Amino acid sequence: MTGEGLRPERLVLVTGTGTEVGKTWIGCRLAVALCDRDLTVAARKPVQSYDPDDDLAGSDAVLLARATDETPEAVCPPHRWYPVAMAPPMAAAVLGRPGFTIADLVTEIVWPRGTDVGLVEAAGGVRSPLAEDGDSVTLAEQLEPDLVVLVADAGLGVINVVRLAVAALRPWPTTVVLNRYDGLSDLHRRNWAWLVERDHLDVTISAEQVLPTLLARRADGSP
Numbered sequence: 001m002t003g004e005g006l007r008p009e010r011l012v013l014v015t016g017t018g019t020e021v022g023k024t025w026i027g028c029r030l031a032v033a034l035c036d037r038d039l040t041v042a043a044r045k046p047v048q049s050y051d052p053d054d055d056l057a058g059s060d061a062v063l064l065a066r067a068t069d070e071t072p073e074a075v076c077p078p079h080r081w082y083p084v085a086m087a088p089p090m091a092a093a094v095l096g097r098p099g100f101t102i103a104d105l106v107t108e109i110v111w112p113r114g115t116d117v118g119l120v121e122a123a124g125g126v127r128s129p130l131a132e133d134g135d136s137v138t139l140a141e142q143l144e145p146d147l148v149v150l151v152a153d154a155g156l157g158v159i160n161v162v163r164l165a166v167a168a169l170r171p172w173p174t175t176v177v178l179n180r181y182d183g184l185s186d187l188h189r190r191n192w193a194w195l196v197e198r199d200h201l202d203v204t205i206s207a208e209q210v211l212p213t214l215l216a217r218r219a220d221g222s223p
Contacts, residue, residue, distance in 0.1 A: 006111045008042065008118035010214060013145040013172075015136040017152040017161040018125040022179035024060045026151045027121045028067035029207035035068070037211070039116040043068045045076040046105035046139070047123060047130060049091040052083040060121060068119075077108050087129040102134040106142045117214070120145070126165040137168050147173050147214050154178040154188045154205070162195060174202070175213050181205035 012030070016023040027043060034041045043064035050059055061076035068075075080100075082091035092099060111118050120143060122128075122136040129135055140148060148169050152158050162176055176195065182188050183205075195201045204210055 006113060006115075008111055008115040010117045010147070011143060011145045012117065012119050012147050012149055012214060013122065013136070013140055013143060014119060014149045014151065015122040015126050015165075015169075016124070016150065017158070017165050019128075021151050021153050023121055023151045024063050026149065026177050026179060026207045027119055028063055030149065030210055031064070031067040031119055033208045033211055034117050034214075037215075040112075040114055041068050041117045041119065042070060042112055042115045043075050043119040043121065044109050044111075045121045045123075046109060047080040047082070047088040047100075048076050049082040049084055049086060049088045049123065051085040060123075064119070064121065074110075080105070080108070088123055089129050089132050099132045102131045102138045102142055105131060106139070125161075126150070126168050140169065140172055145172055147175060147210075149207075149210055150174050150176045151179050152176060154181040154185075154191060156187065158191050159194055159199075162201070163199065166199075166201060173213075175210050176201055176203045177207065177210065178203060178205050 014023050014027045031041045031043055045061050045064060048060050056062060061072040065072045065075045082088055082095060084091035084094045089099060122139060123130055126136045130139055150165055152162050166174055178192060192203055195203045202213060
């Protein structure tokens with residue numbers, strides 16, 4: 001459930017294998033591609049933490065808002081902006097703000113009526129703390145997304161972190177996006193082939209390639 005009991009026709013959770021892997025970039029690209037299909041798209045970032053010296057114009061909420069033509073405050077409630085470069089519940093503690101739960105974050109997600117696709121971007125990696133009592137897996141348990149988009153860097157070490165993340169996300173259909181993929185890199189090509197041919201995962205190299213899988217799924221998560 002989310003705020004007001006409204007649920008988009010399709011709900012997507014964007015998470016990653018770690019920080020700085022490009023979750024927001026992929027989320028924005030996916031939003032733009034969906035809007036180009038004349039679909040109504042809304043993005044939500046339940047909580048964000050950041051370095052206080054960062055330019056807020058480049059914050060996740062601002063970038064997602066720009067991609068979906070919303071306000072940053074609609075994407076992420078202002079009281080969930082934590083200017084400390086730590087996992088959100090740790091940042092809240094450092095700032096002396098009240099702790100919060102995954103249920104608190106989910107309750108605060110409000111979707112505009114008539115939303116075709118809702119994108120929810122988590123913070124950090126799949127097992128990074130999002131709240132006092134959970135992470136992206138806990139968030140997925142409450143959101144019940146139709147699709148999880150797992151963003152990973154295409155380079156060295158990706159097979160290990162993708163396997164670990166996909167295992168944690170096993171209950172939900174998951175598409176892996178290898179961000180910063182270079183078709184001229186032998187390592188990148190071999191990483192992609194291993195994940196597809198040996199682990200039998202759904203792996204793409206761009207947000208746009210996620211569209212067929214996402215649009216083929218009904219709101220109840222079935223094909």
